[in-house]
Amino acid sequence: MTPQPKLMQYQDMDCFSATLDHAIISDLPRNPAIKRILIIKWGGMGDIVISTAIMEDISLAFPHAELHLNTMPAWQSLFDHDPRFSRVWCVNLQQRPGRWRAYRQWLAEVAAMQYDLVIDLQTNDKSRSLLAMLRLIGQAAPLLLGNHPCFPYTIRQRQELPQAHSFQIMQQTLLSAGIPLRTRSPKLNIAPVTVAAAAALLAQHGLATGSFAVFLCGSHAGGLTKRWGAAHYATLVEHCARQGERVVLLGGRDEAEECLAIASQYPRCVVNLCGQTSLLEVPVICSHAKYIVANDTGTAHLAAATSTAMTVICGPTNPLRVKPPGAHVLALQLDIPCKNCYAKQCSHHSCMGQLLPSQLLPYLPVSRAQNA
Template identity: 25%
Template sequence: MAQPHNILIIRLSSLGDVLMSVPAVRALRERFPDAHISWLAEGSVTGILAHQDFIDEVIFFPRAALTRHLRKGHLSTTAYILRDFLKSLRKREYDWIVDLHGIAKSVGLMMIARGKRRIGFGKTFAKDMSHIFYQERVNGFQKRIHKVERNMLAARHLGWADASPIPEAPLLVHENARTYIDDFLRSHDIRPPFFAVNPFASKDSAFKRWPLERYADLIGRIRRERMGSVVIIWGPGEREEAQRLVALVGDNAQLACQTDIAQLYALLARSSVYIGGDTGTTHLASAANVPVLTIFGPTDFIVNRPYSKNSVIIRKDIPCSPCKKKDCRTRECLMTISSDEVFEALRKIPLKDEA
C-alpha cells in the first residue's frame, strides 16, 4: 500500500460521535506518522479538535452561518462564506478521503473535495444510500457494534494492525481552560471529591433524559451520605433548567460555570465521578478518564455506551428497548429506574483521585 501524504477525515458532528471517531484517527496517525491529516467538522467540536496533536488541520464547515444568511436573503454574504469554505476544502489534493459520518451531507462534501481514494462504510453502517458513492467500502457483518469499534474497521481497512490495541482517546486542552476551571473551583470552595452531574441531552434528545426530579433525589442522597460536593453541568439553552434543579436541591449542589468544550473537559477531568445520560458530555467525561455512571433509556447501549473500562451502565432490559420513538408516552425504560438503584450503583464506584 502506497503511503498517503494527505488524508481527509470527515466526521462533522456531534460531540459524542466525534469523540468516538478519535481512536480511529489516532490509529491512522500512529500508522502514518508523516501524513498530513485534516479533519472536516462543524459546530463547536472544531475548537477542541484544533488543539489535538494527532490532527494537522481542522477544516470548519460553516453550515449554521450559511443557513442563517441564506434564510435572511443575504445572498452576497452567503456566497462569500461559501467561497472561503470551498477554498479551504479544495486547497490540497487528498490521497485518501475517509468518510466516518456516512450521510448525504458528508458524501456531498466528499465529492466536492479533491481526493484520489474515497473510502466509507458499506451498506451495513451507511445512511442515505451513501455507500454507493464510495470507491472503497468498509463492510461489517454485525450492525450492533460499538461506534468506536465500527470506526476502527476503517482504520484497519487502511493498514492499522488487527492485533494492535485500540488507541485511547485523551484530549489536550489549552492552559487557559484549566486555569478558568481552577479559578471556578477555588472561588466556590469546591474540593475533592466532587460529583459532576449532567441531567441534560441535546435539544432534540429529550426522550433520552432521566427525570430531573430523580436527579434531585440522587443529589440529596449523595449529600446526606457526605460522599462529596455536587456540581451540575449544563450547556447552551440549559441554564434555566439547571437553575431549577439547583432550586430543587437547595444548598446541596453548585451550578457549574459557563464553559466551552475545552473548559468542560477540564472541569470533568477534575471531578471524582461523572453521572449522566446518553449524551456527548458523557463521552467527554470518559475521554477525561473519569469514572462514568450512565443512565441509559431508549438508545442502544451496545452501540453508544462510553468506551471505557471505568464505566457503569444503568438500564432496564425491556422488550421495546432499544428504540428511537421520541414521542413515547410511557418511557418505561427510564421511568422504571429509581434514584435508589442509581445511588447503590454509585456507591460501588471507586472515586478518581484528583488530577
C-alpha cells in the same frame, strides 16, 4: 403487585476489535505517496469525541503525513490546540439559506488541497454525495476511505456493521486500510490555559479533587426522552449530601432549566456550573470528580474522556450503540419491552421514570469501588 423490571448492566466494551473482520484490504500506512490526509467528521458532539480515538490512531499510523480535519463550526474549539492537525477547517453545510453556496465552497476547498487520502468518518448521504461529485469530475483524492462498503470509496470493507457502536464501525474502517488499533478511549488535547481556567473555577467554589460528584442531568433539546428527570437527580443529590459530598452540575444552554430545578432545592451542596464552562473545561472538571452520573448525552462523552468512573442511564437509546467507550463507564437500562425505541416523544416515559434512585445507588461508581 407488578414485579420491578430487571436492571441491565453494560460495562466493558473496549474489546470491540475482537469481533471485527481483521482482513486488510489495503495497507495504507506503507504507501509513501500519502503525504496529505483529510479526515471528515461532522456529527454530534458525542460522536465527535469518540472519533478522537480514531484520529489518534490515524495520526500514529502516518507520522510524517500532514493531517487536516474538516468538522462543523460548533466543534472547532475542540481542536483549537490539537497538534495532530496542521489545519482544522469548517464549512457550515447546514445553513439556510445558502446551502448550495456552502456545498460549492466545500467542494472547491477539498479539490484545491489535492489530498492523497480522504478518510470519511461521517459517511452519511451528504458526505458520500459530495465526495461522489468530486470523483465524477476527476477532482477527488486517489484514495477514498469510508465507514461503509459503497461508492464513492475506493477502499471498501468486506462487511457492514449497521447496528454496531459508532466506535466499532470506525475501528473496522481503519482495519480495512491496515491502520492498527491502538487507542481505546477518546484523545483530547487541552490547552494549559483551559486547564487553568477550570482549576480556577473549582477553587472559586472550594471544590477539592475527589470531594464532589458530577451530574450530567440534561440532554439537548431534541432528546428530552433521554433525561432521567430532575426529581430523580434531586434524590441523588440528597444521598450525596448525607455522605458529605457536594455535587457539580454541568451542561449547556438546553439543559439550564433542568439544572436550575435541581440546584434550587439544594443550594448548599449543589454547585450549578451549567452554561459557565467551555467544552474542554468539562473533561478537566470531571477529571477532579469522585464519580459521574449522566444521561445519554454528548457531554457524557466529553466526561468519559477522563478516567473518572461514570454511570450512564439509558432508556430509549441502546447502550450497545451509545455507551461511551471505556471500562470505567457502566451503562444501566431497565429491561422493558419498549426500550431502545429512540422515540423523541413518549406519553409514559417508562424506561426512565420506572428506574428509581434507590435502584441506582448500588451501581454508583463509589458503591462499585466499595464493593470491589
